[in-house]
Every structure is written in structure tokens, then in C-alpha cells.
Amino acid sequence: MLSKILDKISNELNLEDFTRLNLVKRSVPAKELLVDPNKNFRSIYFIEKGVIRKFYISNSGKEHTTTFCFEGGFASPVIDIYLNRNPSFYIEALTDVIIHEFSYDEFKSILNELGLVDKVLSKLFVSLCIEMEEREKMLLTLDAIEKVKWFYSNMPNTVEDIPKNIISTYLDMDPSTFSRALKKLEKWP
Numbered sequence: 348m349l350s351k352i353l354d355k356i357s358n359e360l361n362l363e364d365f366t367r368l369n370l371v372k373r374s375v376p377a378k379e380l381l382v383d384p385n386k387n388f389r390s391i392y393f394i395e396k397g398v399i400r401k402f403y404i405s406n407s408g409k410e411h412t413t414t415f416c417f418e419g420g421f422a423s424p425v426i427d428i429y430l431n432r433n434p435s436f437y438i439e440a441l442t443d444v445i446i447h448e449f450s451y452d453e454f455k456s457i458l459n460e461l462g463l464v465d466k467v468l469s470k471l472f473v474s475l476c477i478e479m480e481e482r483e484k485m486l487l488t489l490d491a492i493e494k495v496k497w498f499y500s501n502m503p504n505t506v507e508d509i510p511k512n513i514i515s516t517y518l519d520m521d522p523s524t525f526s527r528a529l530k531k532l533e534k535w536p
Contacts, residue, residue, distance in 0.1 A: 350362050351393075352370075352393045352449075356467060356471075359463060360461075360463070360467075364457060365454075365457055367453075368449050368450075368453055368457065369449060369450065370447050370448070370449050371449070372395075372447050373445070373446050373447075373448060374444070374445050375440045375445075376440065376443055377440055377441060377442050377443050377444075378439065378441075379439065381399065381439065381440060381446075382422075382423075382434050384433055384434045384435055384436060384437065385433070386433070387433055388433070389428050389451050390451060391422075391423040391425065391448070391449055391450075391454065392416075392422045392423060392438075392446040392447070393420075393421055393446065393448075393449075394416055394417065394418055394421070394422060394444060394445075394446055395418065395445040395446065395447060396418055396443075396444060396445040397440060397443055397444030397445060397446075397508075398415060398416070398417055398440075398441040398442045398444070398505055398508050398509060399415070399416040399438060399439065399440055399446075400412050400415050400513065400517075401414040401416070401422065401436050401438050402436060402437050402516070403435070403436045403437070409516075410513075410516055411516055412513050412516040413436070414478070414482075415509065415517065417502075417505055418503075418505065422438050422446075423451065424436065424438070425451065425471065425475070441508065441509055441510070442505075442508045455468075485497050486518070486519050491518075491525070491527070491528040492528045492531055492532060494518045494528070496532065498514060498518060511529075
């Protein structure tokens with residue numbers, strides 16, 4: 348599994364350099380919180396199986412989903428870790444998941460010894476910025492039906508496992524608007 352994780356991060360990483368990385372495999376049931384903003388957290392999750400989401404809760408108590416993480420992806424409050432602060436959002440298992448957890452600090456230390464810390468972290472931050480910018484553009488430029496089309500065209504097949512009310516928060520729509528848009532698209536492939 349470590350080899351698969353390293354390949355996903357960068358093709359410059361060798362398995363031998365990371366054998367001391369403590370990788371902990373966990374099975375997590377659906378709806379369990381993996382990251383809570385009230386608790387210090389300095390790990391990275393690699394998702395072997397299942398779906399995870401990142402979300403915020405507004406002062407009024409409304410949830411706002413910002414990211415879905417699927418099999419073969421990573422989930423972590425990496426920007427908050429980098430800035431040395433508690434997470435600013437929640438991470439929750441949407442389905443039963445199998446994750447592999449490893450320490451950000453151990454990983455960064457190994458990268459530092461290899462002289463790759465800046466290269467790998469900049470690649471990570473650029474990919475996060477691209478993902479955020481694409482979502483922001485979608486939210487600001489598309490109408491309800493176009494947002495739903497965008498979502499189902501850009502997400503993996505496992506999207507079927509995500510409750511519709513959570514998808515609606517990701518698209519910044521109330522559930523009834525989302526439901527109406529879905530009905531209008533019933534004949535859409």
C-alpha cells in the first residue's frame with residue numbers, strides 16, 4: 348500500500364526512503380468524524396475504499412460541504428497543518444471507509460532529508476488551489492441545472508453513495524432546488 352500512496356504523491360519518491368513511515372490501516376464506519384476543528388490533528392489519510400467529505404458548519408448550524416475524497420485520494424487539513432493551527436473544518440466518512448493514516452510531520456521530515464519537501468508540498472498546494480478554483484468557478488457561473496450536470500459529469504461512479512442533501516450543500520443549493528434540477532435532468536444520460 349505504501350508504494351501506491353507514494354506513486355500518487357510523486358514519481359520521485361522511492362519506497363525504500365519511506366519504510367520508517369508509520370502507516371496505520373483503519374476501517375471507519377459511515378458518519379464517523381475523522382477530523383474535528385476542536386482537536387489538534389497532524390495526519391494525512393489515504394483512502395483505499397469509500398467516500399469522505401470535508402465540510403464546515405456555519406454559525407447558524409448549516410453544513411457546507413466543500414470537498415469529496417474518493418478511493419485513491421487523500422484527505423487532510425494539510426493547509427491548517429502547514430500553518431500550524433487546528434483544523435478549520437470537519438472530515439467525515441460518508442460511507443464505510445478503509446483508510447491508511449500517516450503523520451504529516453514524519454512525512455515532511457523524510458521529504459526534507461531527501462531535499463524534496465518544497466517540490467512535493469508545492470505540487471500538493473497547487474493541486475488544492477486548482478480544485479478550489481474549479482469549484483468556485485462552477486458555483487459562480489453555472490445555474491442549478493448546469494451545476495448538477497457538472498457534478499455528475501466530474502465525480503466518480505461512487506457518487507451514488509453520497510446522500511442527495513449533502514450533494515446539494517456541495518453545490519450551494521437548497522435540497523428542493525437540487526431535487527427540481529434532478530427531475531428536469533431525468534432523461535439526461
